[in-house]
Amino acid sequence: MPPPKKTASPSQVHAILGTDDARVKEMAMKTVQRLSPPGADEFANEIVEGNADNAEHAGQICSNVIMALQTMPFFGGAKIVWLKGANFLGDNQTGKSQAAVQGFENILDVIESGLGPDVSFVLSANSIDKRRTAYKRLGKLAGIEVFDKPDTSKAGWEGAVMAHASQKARELGLTFESGALDLLVQMAGDDTRQLENEIVKIDLYLGERRRCGINTVRGLVSLSRSGVIWEIGNAIGARDLQRALELLGVLLYQGQNAIGILLGAIVPRVRSLLIVKELATKYKVNKSNYSGFTSSLDALPSSATSHLPRKKDGSGFNAYPLFLALNEAGRFTLEELHAALVACLDANVKLVTTQLDNKVVLERLLVGLLTPRVKR
Known part of the structure; x- marks a missing residue:
């Protein structure tokens, strides 16, 4: 009897998805850094850019990922393959193509067949079609984290953005007077990258002062589309x-x-x-x-x-x-x-x-x- 097929461990496969591009990139980078062993050199990680121009390009990207997963690092030790910013997994023209669909299925086949014990795979993408069997297969293989922008047309969208802004402010040692953080969130909207940039701008402006008022927010913060x-x-x-x-x-x-x-x-x-x-x-x-x-x-x-x-x-x-x-x-x-x-x-x-x-x-x-x- 042939030995049972050994699939990749969920700890080896990580998927960071969502429409909030800034947070997806940030969390994917942190995941790669966390998985990288101390003192690892540049050859330990292999980044495959996932921004496909067309269906043929998407198929080539998938082939590059498979080759990277099946190639051991030059000097041994751990290896991380990062499919970065894949744009061909969603419900769009490129994502619906046979080359993109079959290419991603082939990546999952390789993962299911078992990765090397020191090989990890990280996927970051702005969207993925959840109706496809590939998404269900990915859910069984990977730990999936989702970072979507809030829907600003629905009441209460400010809550999630407010929590993120509060965390960023705490990291910088900033406090806001009553109503100032609410105003900042309303002006920056659901754009996480702009929100963080505005908080850093406020931090630089205040200098040794650590408390931000409403007038400071009004004077410094730029309006996003949501703003x-x-x-x-x-x-x-x-x-x-x-x-x-x-x-x-x-x-x-x-x-x-x-x-x-x-x-x-x-x-x-x-x-x-x-x-x-x-x-x-x-x-x-x-x-x-x-x-x-x-x-x-x-x-x-x-x-x-x-x-x-x-x-x-x-x-x-x-x-x-x-x-x-x-x-x-x-x-x-x-x-x-x-x-x-x-x-x-x-x-x-x-x-x-x-x-x-x-x-x-x-x-x-x-x-x-x-x-x-x-x-x-």
Whole structure:
């Protein structure tokens, strides 16, 4: 009877996947460094660039990986093969090609047949088609880590980004005054690389000072695409129609999805304005500072706060967007904000069910929201 086939150990195969390119690259690099033995020279690791230009190139990359896995290092010892930044594993034209599909299957065949005891394989990729059998096979062979960008069109996306920003700040010994870190996350958005760069910029600017305020964030941090989306919300709060239309044009020119703009920028700000307008009408809330505002929210009866947005971990209210809208709500009447929310719903239906031009739909919405009502 032939000996049973010995597959590679999960400790030998590592897959780091996700749409957050910066974190995927960072974690893949850390994985390679952790697996590398102390004092290992440059010949111990073999990096195969996975950025394929076409189907034929993807097939060649896979062949190079197989050759690397089956070739022992020149001077013995441990060896790490890193397929870096593979772009042919997802649901795209190159990824659907026979050369790419079969090529990756061949890599898995080699791994399943058993790697050398001192050989490790690391895969980093921005996307992978989870419907294919290759993904299921990979899951049985590797420890998979996923780092996806948060969906900024959904409430609570700030939670994961906030945690990452807090960790980076702690590493640099930085602290933020109340509301400053929230503002930084809103301006930098879901771009992890820009977020880290902005925190480093703040660190250099502060020098020996270790506490960052809101004005410092506003003065130093550059707006990402998500930040521009957030800035549209500011223009709505300021009832600045011209600014809102300019930002809308920028986002649509950049290829931003119209539904994403509506659900990620316009609806959240209208909802926040409506919530704080109703709260300020019915209850006494502290408008002087962020800490006082959050304290006044905590003091309200549960019947008044059950519908307020909460942080992803459930630890409290997601109060900063509401605080930003607090003074802005004075520019609108309660009736205007109720009508604005209905208009957002109507715009959503038009974007989904009609052939109307997306730009026209959103421009009409903004004009209706921000043009002052004429008193009869």
